[in-house]
Amino acid sequence: MKLKKSFPLLGQVYPVLGNHEGFPCDQFDLKGDKHQWILDNASDLWRQWFTEESYISFRKYGRYSQLHPGTKLRIMTVNTFLYGVLNSYLWSDSTDPHHDLEWIEITLKNAEINNESVIIIGHIPPTMTDSEISISITLDWQKRYHSIIERYTNIIRAQMFGHTHQDNIQVMRGAKNKDQIIGLVYILPQLGIFRSSNPSYRIFDVQTDNYAISNYHQYRLYINEANKAGTPKWRVAYIFKLFYNVSSMEYSNVAKAIESFRTDPEFTKKAIEQMFQEGPDGTKWADKKSMHMSRHFELYVLHVH
Numbered sequence: 024m025k026l027k028k029s030f031p032l033l034g035q036v037y038p039v040l041g042n043h044e045g046f047p048c049d050q051f052d053l054k055g056d057k058h059q060w061i062l063d064n065a066s067d068l069w070r071q072w073f074t075e076e077s078y079i080s081f082r083k084y085g086r087y088s089q090l091h092p093g094t095k096l097r098i099m100t101v102n103t104f105l106y107g108v109l110n111s112y113l114w115s116d117s118t119d120p121h122h123d124l125e126w127i128e129i130t131l132k133n134a135e136i137n138n139e140s141v142i143i144i145g146h147i148p149p150t151m152t153d154s155e156i157s158i159s160i161t162l163d164w165q166k167r168y169h170s171i172i173e174r175y176t177n178i179i180r181a182q183m184f185g186h187t188h189q190d191n192i193q194v195m196r197g198a199k200n201k202d203q204i205i206g207l208v209y210i211l212p213q214l215g216i217f218r219s220s221n222p223s224y225r226i227f228d229v230q231t232d233n234y235a236i237s238n239y240h241q242y243r244l245y246i247n248e249a250n251k252a253g254t255p256k257w258r259v260a261y262i263f264k265l266f267y268n269v270s271s272m273e274y275s276n277v278a279k280a281i282e283s284f285r286t287d288p289e290f291t292k293k294a295i296e297q298m299f300q301e302g303p304d305g306t307k308w309a310d311k312k313s314m315h316m317s318r319h320f321e322l323y324v325l326h327v328h
């Protein structure tokens with residue numbers, strides 16, 4: 024309600040749960056009901072945004088999918104917060120104890136039958152590399168998720184996640200054919216200030232004919248500037264197509280732009296500063312040239328299973 028009061032023009036909101044919603048954090052009882060209190064409270068808090076079907080699904084399972092009003096675009100949540108490697112309830116069964124992969128597959132199959140397009144939203148990116156596995160989700164789950172995405176790449180328009188407090192794009196490639204790009208994963212920068220970052224939000228442009236992402240504007244509030252001025256002022260930090268120098272956001276174009284990190288250290292430096300939302304950590308990493316090239320590339324390109 025507070026959101027609606029503060030932003031009266033706000034449209035539809037699609038909430039997702041993260042790994043810090045409960046206490047102790049990261050712990051979710053996948054087969055029992057020890058985290059039911061979170062679902063009870065969150066489903067009532069967010070009821071205004073849900074269809075009746077979504078409300079029932081979310082209250083029971085923490086997941087839902089629904090069509091964006093007046094379109095054939097389905098927004099589908101994935102419960103990656105349940106499969107964090109820190110969740111000790113996974114120790115007895117690390118596969119799909121909550122049947123989330125099964126539900127994702129069925130939801131995508133129905134969307135395909137109904138000629139819908141799908142944007143996937145979730146919290147922990149299901150595409151993190153081995154070196155980041157301590158804050159990621161189990162590799163078993165990631166591999167199976169990857170297979171489902173590959174099967175339904177024809178209807179999935181984007182995958183959007185958070186969790187890392189960084190601004191990344193990951194390229195998903197075919198398991199067998201590495202030249203085939205099966206998806207782009209947008210890891211969105213944070214509105215908070217973790218790691219001294221500058222608060223950020225993003226507006227995506229979506230094509231009305233096929234619901235593909237055609238561009239985005241990255242907005243930022245520069246804390247030091249706001250402190251000096253005594254008043255906060257949001258500005259555009261960068262516009263994707265201009266910054267990455269691409270004519271469109273087709274998968275192949277974006278992948279090519281990301282490949283240029285290999286050969287263009289100056290651009291890489293700028294991208295790393297954006298990755299850390301132009302905070303001090305960005306400057307620190309961008310200056311460590313030998314380290315940042317490998318780290319950056321690793322973060323941007325999903326290893327193929």
Ligand SMILES: [Zn+2]
Binds near residue numbers: 042147185
């Ligand atoms: Zn998180």
